[in-house]
Amino acid sequence: MASHYTIILIFSVSIAATASTLLSDGLKNDLFPEILRDVAVARLYELGKVSDADGYLERTFLSPASIRAGNLIRTWMEDAGLTTWMDGLGNVHGRIQPPNASKKALLLGSHLDTVVDAGMFDGALGIISAISALKVLNVTGRSRNLKHPVEVIAFCDEEGVRFQSTFLGSAAIAGVLPVSTLQIPDKSGLTVQNVLRENLIDTTEENLSQLKYDADSVLGYVEVHIEQGPVLESVGLPLAVVKGIAGQTRIKLTVRGSQGHAGTVPMSMRQDPMVAAAELIVSLESLCKRPQDYISSNGPDGQCNAFSIKSLSGSLVCTVGEISTWPSASNVIPGQVTFTIDIRTIDDIGREAIIYELSNQMDTICDRRSVSCIMERKHDANAVSCDAGLNSQLKSAAYAAIKRMTGEDIGDVPVLMSGAGHDAMAMSHLTKIGMLFVRCRGGISHSPEEHVLEDDVWAAGLAIHAFLDTNL
Incomplete structure (x- = not known):
């Protein structure tokens, strides 16, 4: 009799364990950790090794490492099912065009250039999170249901290290880059136009305006970026919505x-x-x-x-x-x-x-x-404000992502100001903007000590995926 009960007990535990495993696997699959965390983190580290310097990270406007980084990003875009190209200033684009979609495209992006002796997450996290989120939509077949095209842009120059002129890539797309910028020299005497020609890009003062996007063709611009500050770490949360950016x-x-x-x-x-x-x-x-x-x-x-x-x-x-x-x-x-x-x-x-x-x-x-x-x-x-509608959608997506990952009600997603400049500042001249911040260790940035937890990379990708899946 005792052995009979033992068999039943073992059988019951086995059923419970199986059910738990199935539930866990279902939750795990719903969170797409392989794409949004594992692959994304591996790509961040791979891109972090693409440098013009030995022993530290440095990628400036259209340097050899910048070109290699752009080509690597294009392969990841194509892997996600995006159509890719490089424009006349060296920005790398990847676009998904669903059937029967509106002509207005949502733009996602950040920058591929770095400061001298940089960290590997500044800029790169936004690009890779966006690519990863779109790959999930393609893998699940949900991309066919998108009502708008979605385009990821890896901007060629945000930091302004080489030519002391920030937002070269995003300002050109927004239509606010002065034509005189092409004649700005770097420390070696090469102008922006010289560097473009060295890379077989024939952009002149006459055709620079062709890079500008038509405002009527753009739905909005969303950027994911590391916080570069200590607030999120102090409150113990991985994501925040950005209210605006300092002038x-x-x-x-x-x-x-x-x-x-x-x-x-x-x-x-x-x-x-x-x-x-x-x-x-x-x-x-x-x-x-x-x-x-x-x-x-x-x-x-x-x-x-x-x-x-x-x-x-x-x-x-x-x-x-x-x-x-x-x-x-x-x-x-x-x-x-x-x-x-x-x-x-x-x-x-x-x-x-x-x-x-x-x-x-x-x-x-x-x-x-x-x-x-x-x-x-x-x-x-000038200082810019993020769009209230986009912010509301991003806030909901961030809340959903964190709750799905932790199973906990976190209360309200923080809303922060950014003291750092971002490509979103230039893009605000073209369209409405929204931003998400991602926690970084110690608030340290522009340093090799810059670091983002793997699960926070995951949270960023999951939030962008939720934003796209819910709102587009």
Whole structure:
């Protein structure tokens, strides 16, 4: 009798285990881990090895590594069932055109270029997540039901490292890239147009406008990107919706003095651009740490309102990232010092007020030190807001993705501002935009320490898949 019950017990456990396995496999298959996590992560690491440098990651506009990366991305697009091409500025496109779909296409994308000594997730995660989500739609046959074409774009240049001009690829597609950009030189003297021709791309000032997309042919633009900040890690969630992107100004400041012998020119008689530059940099730091102390009654339009001052205090960041001197010798008082300034805030009026005050401080310091100072604005981008409708859809998709993965009700998906610039800023001139942020370890980016958990890569791909499947 005891043995009879034992047999029944074992049989019951076996049935329960089988049912559990079937349920688990069904859930696992519904989450597509092989495509959205395993393959996506492997591709991120493979792309992270495509570099122009030995020992660190560097891919700049149309460099040899950039071309190799673009070709690799095209093979992944084709593997997902997309029709691919490269346009006249080096952007890589992959498009799915369902039968009977509307002419208006949803654009997805991010950038394939990197900074110097970069991490492997910045830009790449957005491209690979989009490709992976479309592959799932193709594998499941759901792509035939799409009401709109979907196009993934790997933009050729967002970081602006080589030519100090950001958003080359996305600005061309949005129709806001000045034709003069083609004549901007890099440090070796090669212009953008020279580099294009080296790669057998014949884009001229006359045909540059042909790269612009017709606004009536675009439904919207969605970008997935690592947060590049610590908020998601602090709240313990993998995804957030982006409310908007801070405006940005890049400045080149040149200080010229009197070059001389380090041992023979008395300190009281020097016109040293190095110490003037140092004072300017420290002055900039004070201005950006405590803007309320400087701009309450200043600015290009007179009085800054209370909202601008408050928003500046919460979002303003200023960075000097590059300094060069001439002739750069230890025993020579330099004749010239050049440095860059990067100013970002969500408030465009406040950003102009900061630049106005910086210009005043520059005049005062340079006059007192008997040196000349020239301020050149190299890049300006106003703050942009993401579309409320797209954000609502992305928020629902992110919530669904996280709940399906964890089985838990996470409450509300966070909504964040972006202090970093993205291709979405340029694309906002063409169409409505939406963005998702993905958690990155320690908030570290633009560094080889940049890292995203494999399950967070999975969550990003699953969210984009849910967004496409539900809304298109």
